[in-house]
Structure formats: C-alpha cells, structure tokens
Amino acid sequence: xxxxxxxxxxxxxxxxxxxxxxxxxxxxxxxxxxxxxxxxxxxxxxxxxxxxxxxxxxxxxxxxxxxxxxxxxxxxxxxxxxxxxxxxxxxxxxxxxxxxxxxxxxxxxxxxxxxxxxxxxxxxxxxxxxxxxxxxxxxxxxxxxxxxxxxxxxxxxxxxxxxxxxxxxxxxxxxxxxxxxxxxxxxxxxxxxxxxxxxxxxxxxxxxx
Ligand code: GAR
Numbered sequence: 001x002x003x004x005x006x007x008x009x010x011x012x013x014x015x016x017x018x019x020x021x022x023x024x025x026x027x028x029x030x031x032x033x034x035x036x037x038x039x040x041x042x043x044x045x046x047x048x049x050x051x052x053x054x055x056x057x058x059x060x061x062x063x064x065x066x067x068x069x070x071x072x073x074x075x076x077x078x079x080x081x082x083x084x085x086x087x088x089x090x091x092x093x094x095x096x097x098x099x100x101x102x103x104x105x106x107x108x109x110x111x112x113x114x115x116x117x118x119x120x121x122x123x124x125x126x127x128x129x130x131x132x133x134x135x136x137x138x139x140x141x142x143x144x145x146x147x148x149x150x151x152x153x154x155x156x157x158x159x160x161x162x163x164x165x166x167x168x169x170x171x172x173x174x175x176x177x178x179x180x181x182x183x184x185x186x187x188x189x190x191x192x193x194x195x196x197x198x199x200x201x202x203x204x205x206x207x208x209x
Contacts, residue, residue, distance in 0.1 A: 028107050037071070058079055094122075127160060127199075129157070129158050132146060133156075135166075155173055155175040155194060158170075159171055
C-alpha cells in the first residue's frame with residue numbers, strides 16, 4: 001500500500017493527531033476562506049496537529065483575512081496585480097512562506113496557478129483543494145461544469161500540486177450527489193461541507209506519509 005493512498009469516498013476522518021510535532025502550515029486563499037477556517041478549527045479541536053504560521057491572500061477584500069484576524073493568525077496580502085510575471089509573484093510568496101518558517105503550503109481556495117518557482121521551493125509539500133472529483137472538471141467553474149455535464153455525483157478532491165493544473169497526486173476525495181434542482185450555489189454549499197472535513201484530514205495524512 002502506498003504511504004499516502006487515496007481514501008475511499010466519504011472517508012472516516014481520523015480524530016487523532018497524525019504527527020508528533022506540529023506541522024507548520026502556510027495557507028493561501030483568494031476569497032471567503034471557509035477552508036482556511038476549517039483547518040484552524042480542526043487544529044483547535046485536536047484533529048490536526050499543526051499550527052498556521054501565516055495566511056497569504058491575493059485579493060485585498062478577501063474575507064479570509066477577516067477570519068485570520070478572528071483566529072489571531074498573521075495574514076499577508078500579496079496582490080498578484082502588482083506583479084507583471086507569475087514567477088515574480090511566486091518568488092514573493094516563497095520568500096514570505098520561508099520567512100514564516102512554513103513547511104507545508106495549503107492552497108485553500110487559492111485561485112492562481114503555481115509556477116515552477118513555488119513548486120520547486122516546496123517539493124511535494126503543496127496541497128490544493130478543488131471542488132470536483134478530479135480528474136473530472138478541472139479549472140475554474142468546476143461546479144458549473146458538473147451541473148452542465150449532468151453528472152449525478154460530484155464532490156471535492158484534495159491533491160498535491162504539480163505544474164499541470166489540478167493534476168497532482170490525489171490524497172483524498174469525498175462524493176456529493178447532484179440533486180435535480182441544484183444550482184451552483186446550493187451544490188457548492190454541500191460540497192463545502194465535505195471540503196471542510198477532508199482538507200484537514202488530508203493534510204494530516206500527507207504529512208504522515
Ligand atoms: C472552495 O470550494 C475550493 O474548492 C475552491 O474555491 C473554494 C474556496 O472556498 N477552489 C478552487 O476552485 C480551486 N480551483 P473558501 O474560500 O470558502 O475556502
């Protein structure tokens with residue numbers, strides 16, 4: 001069996017700490033930050049042995065920064081609009097993550113593609129959550145894509161990040177039925193319930209591996 005094997009659909013989420021020393025996480029978010037908060041909550045509940053060193057956000061009005069304040073977690077705005085080249089944005093991100101002693105990078109609703117600069121700085125230690133059962137429905141609008149395709153089951157995936165978008169090794173998935181009267185908002189709400197379960201669990205599993 002692989003050290004980090006894809007979990008079954010709707011996995012039982014471990015409630016014990018996965019590693020003996022707290023993981024040092026850097027979280028990256030672009031929007032609401034509910035997944036960021038789910039990780040913070042899992043740490044507080046003792047389900048994940050980790051500490052969040054810093055939140056990086058790229059949109060000045062991202063609600064994730066408000067959540068960080070609430071949790072007393074340092075947040076740093078790195079606005080992608082200030083960088084002409086993606087690799088320069090990622091250089092600044094790497095510098096910020098390193099200056100906060102980050103070991104694992106968690107993209108929790110981070111809506112920018114990673115360049116080789118970021119991937120090389122944290123090899124096999126960047127984790128992303130995506131609102132579909134990959135490899136289906138990559139990229140933006142994953143939930144709209146699922147509704148449009150008429151699938152009866154979709155879900156969410158936690159995976160390692162590689163250069164190709166939404167294509168790295170799958171760590172954990174959860175399935176969510178698509179109901180006949182679903183719209184993107186109702187479906188996203190139910191997907192997020194599962195995201196908040198599997199993201200902290202997958203971080204623990206990845207680190208253990
Ligand atoms: C989440 O549903 C996440 O899966 C998605 O953005 C949302 C962020 O929500 N990520 C992607 O679409 C990445 N391709 P949040 O800000 O409330 O955590």
